[in-house]
Amino acid sequence: MNVIVTDAGFGPETFEQRFVPLDAADGATRVFDLPSNADPDHLPDIARRAEAIRIAFPSFADGRGFTLARRLRLLGFQGRLRAHGHVLADQYAMARRAGFDEVEIDAELAARQPEAQWRARADWQAHDYRTRLLV
Amino acid sequence: MYEYTEFDSAFLAERNAQFRAQVERRLSGALTEDEFKPLRLMNGLYLQLHAYMLRVAIPYGTLNAAQMRQLALISERWDKGYGHFTTRQNIQFNWPRLQDVPDMLDALAEVGLHAIQTSGNTIRNVTADHFAGAAGDEIADPRPYAELIRQWSTDHPEFQFLGRKFKIAVTGASADRAVIRAHDIGLQIVENEGEIGFRVLVGGGLGRTPMIGKVIREFLPEADLLPYLEAIVAVYNLLGRRDNKYKARIKITVHENGIDNIRALTEAEFVLRRAAFTGAGAARLGEIQAAFAPPAFRTGDVSAYETARAGDPVLRSWADTNLFAHRAEGYAIVSVSLKAHGATPGDATAAQMRVLADLAERYGHDELRISHEQNVILPHVHKSDLPALHATLQQHGLATANIGLISDIIACPGMDYCALATARSIPIAQEIATCFDELKLEHDVGPLKIKISGCINACGHHHVGHIGILGLDRAGVENYQVTLGGDGTEDAALGERAGPGFSAEEIVPAIERLVHVYLDLRQDRGETFLQTYRRIGIAPFKAALYPAEAVAAE
Numbered sequence: 001m002n003v004i005v006t007d008a009g010f011g012p013e014t015f016e017q018r019f020v021p022l023d024a025a026d027g028a029t030r031v032f033d034l035p036s037n038a039d040p041d042h043l044p045d046i047a048r049r050a051e052a053i054r055i056a057f058p059s060f061a062d063g064r065g066f067t068l069a070r071r072l073r074l075l076g077f078q079g080r081l082r083a084h085g086h087v088l089a090d091q092y093a094m095a096r097r098a099g100f101d102e103v104e105i106d107a108e109l110a111a112r113q114p115e116a117q118w119r120a121r122a123d124w125q126a127h128d129y130r131t132r133l134l135v
Numbered sequence: 136m137y138e139y140t141e142f143d144s145a146f147l148a149e150r151n152a153q154f155r156a157q158v159e160r161r162l163s164g165a166l167t168e169d170e171f172k173p174l175r176l177m178n179g180l181y182l183q184l185h186a187y188m189l190r191v192a193i194p195y196g197t198l199n200a201a202q203m204r205q206l207a208l209i210s211e212r213w214d215k216g217y218g219h220f221t222t223r224q225n226i227q228f229n230w231p232r233l234q235d236v237p238d239m240l241d242a243l244a245e246v247g248l249h250a251i252q253t254s255g256n257t258i259r260n261v262t263a264d265h266f267a268g269a270a271g272d273e274i275a276d277p278r279p280y281a282e283l284i285r286q287w288s289t290d291h292p293e294f295q296f297l298g299r300k301f302k303i304a305v306t307g308a309s310a311d312r313a314v315i316r317a318h319d320i321g322l323q324i325v326e327n328e329g330e331i332g333f334r335v336l337v338g339g340g341l342g343r344t345p346m347i348g349k350v351i352r353e354f355l356p357e358a359d360l361l362p363y364l365e366a367i368v369a370v371y372n373l374l375g376r377r378d379n380k381y382k383a384r385i386k387i388t389v390h391e392n393g394i395d396n397i398r399a400l401t402e403a404e405f406v407l408r409r410a411a412f413t414g415a416g417a418a419r420l421g422e423i424q425a426a427f428a429p430p431a432f433r434t435g436d437v438s439a440y441e442t443a444r445a446g447d448p449v450l451r452s453w454a455d456t457n458l459f460a461h462r463a464e465g466y467a468i469v470s471v472s473l474k475a476h477g478a479t480p481g482d483a484t485a486a487q488m489r490v491l492a493d494l495a496e497r498y499g500h501d502e503l504r505i506s507h508e509q510n511v512i513l514p515h516v517h518k519s520d521l522p523a524l525h526a527t528l529q530q531h532g533l534a535t536a537n538i539g540l541i542s543d544i545i546a547c548p549g550m551d552y553c554a555l556a557t558a559r560s561i562p563i564a565q566e567i568a569t570c571f572d573e574l575k576l577e578h579d580v581g582p583l584k585i586k587i588s589g590c591i592n593a594c595g596h597h598h599v600g601h602i603g604i605l606g607l608d609r610a611g612v613e614n615y616q617v618t619l620g621g622d623g624t625e626d627a628a629l630g631e632r633a634g635p636g637f638s639a640e641e642i643v644p645a646i647e648r649l650v651h652v653y654l655d656l657r658q659d660r661g662e663t664f665l666q667t668y669r670r671i672g673i674a675p676f677k678a679a680l681y682p683a684e685a686v687a688a689e
Contacts, residue, residue, distance in 0.1 A: 020189065040373050050498040061173060061256070063296025071295055074407040090174055097292035112165060120156075127146040129289045132363060133416040 003110040004082075005092065005103040007122040010115045013104075015080065019054045031085075036064040040071065047075035054104070057085035066098040073099035089117035093124035097131070136199055136393035136502065137426045139247040147244045150251065150290070154178045154651040155237035160250060162234075177257060179250025180236055184554045189228045189236060190253040192245060195263035195281035195305070196512075198503040201493035205246040207488035213239050218488070220473060221483040222507045222545055223302070224262045229552055248364045251289060256297045258288035258368065262304045264313045264340050265506035268429060269514035271462040272482030275324045275331055277307040279424040280360065283416065287361050294368055298375040300385035301368065302340075308626060314507060316348045316627040317341050317599060319385045320367060332356045337367060337397065338389030341593035345629050346386040349394045351401060357420075359405070362412045366404035370397065430500035430515055432463040437518040450525050452578070453536035457523075461514075467521065469499075469513040470506070471528060472535040472543060476572040479561050480546045481509030490531045498524050508545055510538065541576075541583045541650070542568035545596055549606065556589035558606025558613040558637070563587055568668065571650075580650055583664040584674055586621075601665045602649060603630045603644065615642040619649075619676055620668045631673055633680050640655055648679040 003010045019033035022042065030051040036058055046053065053072060055065040069081055083095045084104040095103055105113075125131075139147070154174070159173040175181075179190040191206070198206075206226060208385050210218045213226040214514045221227055231239060236391045243249055253260050261284045263277040264270065284303060288294065294301070315321025321336035333355045339348025355363050367385075374397075375388045382391075389397050430674040458466040471491065474480050483491075491511055495503045498520040504512035516524060526532040537543045544567060547553065549560030564587055571577045585598030590607070597603030603618035614636040621630030637645045650664075652675050668676070 008411070059172065061296055061376065063256075064373055064377075066293040066296070067369045071369070071373075071404075071407070074411065088170060088174075090153070091295075093290040094295055117160070118164070127142075127149050127290075129146065129286045130291055132142065133283075133287055133419055134411055135413055135415050 002104050002106050004018070005105060005118050007096075007124075008124040009122075010110065015082075017052065019052070036062050036068070038068060039063050041081065043068070043071055044052075044075055046105065046110050047072050050077060050079055052080035052082070053077065054082040054084045055100075057083055057087050060088045060091060061085045066094060069095070069099040087122060089113045092121040096124040097128060136197060137194075137278075137423060143219075143247070144244070146289075147249055147251075148595075150178075150249075151237065151244055154240060158233060158237055170564060173255055173296070176255035177252060178236075178240070179253035180233075180552070180636045181254060183229070183552055184550075184556075185552070186230050187233055187236070188552070189231050189239060189250055190221070190225045191228070191248060191250045192253050192260040193220075193224045193226060193248075193505045195261060195267065195278045195293065196265045196505045196507075197246070197267075197278060198505065199501050200496045200503070202246045202248055203488050203492040203495070203503055205242060205248065207485035207492070209239055209242055210488070211485045212242075217482055217484045219548065220505050220509050220511070222263075222509065222547070222594060223260060224505050225260060225504070227548075229548075232456045248504075254300075255295075256299050256301075257295050258291065258297075258303065260303045261285050261288070262302075262313055262318075264306045264308060265504045265508075265512050266312060266459060266468055266514065267307060267504075268427065269461055269466075269468050270308055270310075270312075271460050272310055273307040273324075273462075274309075274326050276424075276427055277305040277313075277324060278421060280322065280324070280333075281305045282423045282427075283361070283420050283682045284364065286419065287364070287416075293372065297368070297372055298377045299380070299385075301371070301385065303364070308567050311623070311625040311627070312506075314596070314599065314623040314627075315339070315638060316625075317596070317623060318348065320364065321348045322360075327354050330356065333360060335363065337383070338386040338394070339627075340384055340386040341596055341598050342384070343381060343591045343596040344384075344387065344390075345593065346390065347627050347629065349389060351394065351398050358414075358417055359409060360559075361416050362408040363401070364404050365408050369404050369408070370400045374400070429463075430502070432466060432515070433517060435465060435517060435519050437465050440518040440521050443522040447522075449529075449534075449536075450522060453525055453534055454521065456536045456540060456578075457538045463515070465518055467516055467518055467659045469516045469521070469524065470538045471511040471513065471533050472537055473510050473533075474537055474543050474568065475532055476537075476542055476568040477565050478532075480544050480564050483511070487531055487533060489668075490527065490533065494524055494527060508543065510543070537577060539552060539584070540578070541571050541580050541585060544568060544585045544587060545600070546587040547589050547594035549587075551594075553589065553594075555592055556606070557591070557608035558589045558615065560587045560589040560595055560606060561566045563604065563606070563615065563639070563642060567646055570643050570647065574647075576650065576654075579660070580654065581660065581663055583650075583653075584623075585646070593611055597621070598629045599627065601668070602628060602646065604646075605636075607636065609636070613639045615639065617642075617645065617680065619650075619673055622665060622666065633673065633677055645680055649676055652676050652679045
């Protein structure tokens with residue numbers, strides 16, 4: 001069972017719709033699964049019509065998802081935005097600051113990096129240099 | 136100088152606490168070495184050939200006396216009593232133990248220093264002209280902009296896991312002392328009808344595929360700096376290659392996509408980004424600039440210095456090479472050479488660091504700089520204090536009169552320390568310096584930059600050395616290739632490879648032959664090595680490097 005991490009800690013899946021891979025999406029799709037190498041040219045259209053978007057992190061070292069998330073937010077997307085895959089507890093604050101609402105990890109990762117390590121970064125709004133230069 | 140605010144201090148304390156916990160989680164096994172690696176790299180901790188190495192940032196090369204003393208203390212308490220200043224305004228401690236590193240970081244934090252983002256695939260320590268705020272030829276002090284960029288890039292949520300490392304350098308003068316054309320982004324402060332802004336270069340870099348940076352924006356208004364930088368790095372984050380580590384730097388992204396395409400993507404991204412920056416950055420910049428207000432320069436008689444200089448040939452020789460024109464009347468910029476003949480370029484002992492801290496307090500308005508050329512600068516010294524300053528430097532092996540000369544060599548740590556190295560660098564630098572010192576030729580030869588890298592990654596900047604030396608491994612034997620005519624300044628050029636490499640025993644005599652070609656063929660003493668090279672071309676130098684082949688060809 002995958003775990004959904006939010007500022008409140010670990011929780012079960014509550015989102016009932018199925019994420020549709022980008023290459024299987026059609027004009028009616030509102031819930032998208034994006035790979036980390038998604039073509040940025042698709043983002044304006046997705047941002048306009050999506051209700052929820054999940055972005056893959058095939059490896060914690062692949063940081064493209066953070067910029068995809070920020071770009072979607074800058075394009076006006078306000079729905080549920082989820083990071084999915086190999087995200088470390090140490091990256092939780094980055095994910096939240098980049099615009100993600102939540103992180104989905106598998107049971108093995110959740111066992112090795114237990115809830116306390118994620119909750120330690122629930123204070124992601126503190127000590128934020130970049131935001132301080134915005135407003 | 137910039138003083139840490141409560142925000143800065145609280146951030147650093149929190150960050151150090153996080154790293155302490157990460158070290159504990161690594162030791163307990165909660166983090167695999169694979170997962171720990173990027174976390175330790177983000178905090179400046181490498182695993183080298185023999186031990187861990189901690190790389191500490193000297194932000195834009197600026198230090199005060201208290202900070203320098205703390206570096207001395209750290210080197211004694213947790214290392215071997217010395218530190219190594221690098222080509223990117225960092226200091227490296229080569230022998231820390233993993234369990235001690237959190238304490239070392241806390242000790243750094245006591246004086247507002249850190250090791251954040253000195254490594255890893257993220258935006259690295261921002262570097263600046265080491266004469267910033269002192270040189271007469273500068274439009275504006277680059278350090279406030281470098282500090283603003285430090286704040287923006289520190290812990291930037293999008294850019295901690297880029298495809299590869301990312302280096303930014305800033306200069307406030309048209310004379311480029313910060314090698315901005317060999318950086319991922321180079322910023323040159325320019326003035327356009329009274330308005331301060333930046334000429335922005337992108338895609339420079341050395342390494343295995345050296346490239347000179349290209350202009351992406353001729354004039355960027357000051358207020359747009361952060362959103363524009365963010366746009367460039369965001370474009371790179373999505374577009375840069377991740378399939379091949381050796382093609383992952385932005386120089387390759389620019390090369391493969393073309394500067395015009397990168398510019399168009401950046402400008403489109405910039406429009407999105409700029410909307411989010413509502414002006415708080417400008418307020419921060421104002422506060423930072425106030426902190427960098429120049430010291431209260433004094434006026435005073437300099438005739439005693441002139442008299443001492445006239446009567447003391449050793450002082451005169453040192454003054455001729457190690458001083459640079461200051462913007463304030465009666466002042467000089469002093470470069471303290473960390474290149475004593477036969478010593479390791481860039482190394483300073485704890486005792487030397489303390490002497491430099493004392494001198495900065497007594498004679499230098501409490502300011503020190505570290506140059507990318509691995510020397511220490513006292514940027515504001517009144518000329519009347521130069522004789523006493525020089526005398527103290529002499530007592531501590533710090534008065535070598537060789538700035539810009541053949542023994543002022545940039546060298547990477549090489550195989551004596553580095554896990555990536557394919558050859559030794561330091562002993563070659565030591566032998567060249569000793570050789571020309573014994574020949575008493577150094578001052579006759581004049582300005583000549585030799586730069587040595589111990590592997591293809593080019594940390595010693597050999598591509599931009601007037602004479603570049605690249606140490607490779609050929610079937611288990613060190614082999615040194617020579618490049619000629621490189622230049623890291625505003626006239627940036629990559630050196631041309633002269634031909635087959637030389638063994639460790641042959642390389643110093645080969646350099647000697649090159650120098651004799653220059654001495655024989657220069658028009659007069661006023662023509663430098665680089666000028667002569669540009670006038671006569673590579674052929675005479677090749678003929679001297681490979682005499683047997685020259686004979687065979689005839």
